[in-house]
Amino acid sequence: MASLLNQSANLIAFVRVVEAGSFSAAARNAGTTPSAISKSIGRLESELGAKLFRRSTRLLSLTQEGQAFFERIAPLLREIEDSADAIRPASAAQGRLRVSMPSDLGRILMKPLAWVFLPANPELELDMTLLDRHVDVIGEGYDVVFRVGAVADSDLKVRTLAELDMALVASPQLLARWGTPTSLDALRELPFVRYLLRGRTLPVTFKDGSVIVPRGQFGLDSGSGLRAAALCGTGVAYLMKCTVQEDIDRGNLVQLMTQQILPRLPLQALHAFGRLAPARVGLLSDFVAAQMQSMSR
Incomplete structure (x- = not known):
């Protein structure tokens, strides 16, 4: 074991090869040569008495022993690196x-x-x-x-x-078809682009406790998708205001129901x-x- 602990450079080379996918990529990342990396792996395999990689001209893959060793050693080296990083300015x-x-x-x-x-x-x-x-x-x-x-x-x-800040936004084209809502009841009549969280539509809750459960044909599980659909005129979207501020400033989206405060x-x-x-x-x-x-x- 003591002998293995003395091979820290070889252990690091091994992990770098696995993460980089090849000896040459690991060498580039480490600022050394593929030959030096190969020799480090050879010394480690000799110490362990086991082959860590299957090598061919085009393919490099871990053996069963190599995979087991990587799963044990990589987290330990990461902890050492993180501990050193934690005390650096x-x-x-x-x-x-x-x-x-x-x-x-x-x-x-x-x-x-x-x-x-x-x-x-x-x-x-x-x-x-x-x-x-x-x-x-x-x-x-x-x-x-x-x-x-x-x-x-x-x-x-x-x-x-x-x-x-959060915002309800819609395209001018959508509002031209449906009208601009001035009450929660009117807002409920508009089609929404529904935000899906774990497969379920996320309700919109206002600061006064009022709640709207969006209805619409289109449900998406990402803010970027909601924004894109809103810009297409598909429906009203509930989004972080900072992510659509430029769209609002350019007139591509309109903020709705500003008199009805949404919690931050x-x-x-x-x-x-x-x-x-x-x-x-x-x-x-x-x-x-x-x-x-x-x-x-």
Whole structure:
């Protein structure tokens, strides 16, 4: 065992090859040569007394022993990396950051992330999944996820980043056909693009307690889909106002029932690191918080 612990460089090379999918890709990521990576894997296989990879000219795959070893060793190396990252100053944050956030939130944050956040943090690698469904933070291996709305009781660490205004919007073409509603009863008569949460239509609840259950032919499970359908004139959509503010300003969408106040919803960051979160998690959360607060003013 002591001998294996001394092979930390070889263990890291092994994990990099698995994650990159090839010796050459792992070498590029590590700034070394495929030959050096191959020798590291050879030394590790010799120490273990087992083949970790099946090799051919075009295919590299894990053996059964390699798969079992990877499942054990990769989380340990990740913990070591995260522990080191947690005590680095934010300016020195580095490593891979796996993130999930709602689709339309990702759409409006794409430019700030690409033009500001990543250039300012060249040692970070950002892997982002744009999904409105609630992912399994631990089971699916995410470092941090961003969610809009109240979070159910959870063992995850939760931080509120901003309070977001919500809006009911429709296209001018839809309103030309149906008229602009001035009461909740009139609003109920309009077709909606229904937001589906776990397969069920999400009701719209106003601050005074009034509730509308949207009706319409089209149901979608993403904010980006709702926005696109609303722009097509399919129906009224219930969305984060910041995601459609440009559409409202350009006249492509009209905000409805502004006299009937909708509650603001919290934008929250969730992670499973407890108090010892890697610096990269706090760095991205701070950036998202600043961006969303500026958009909500």
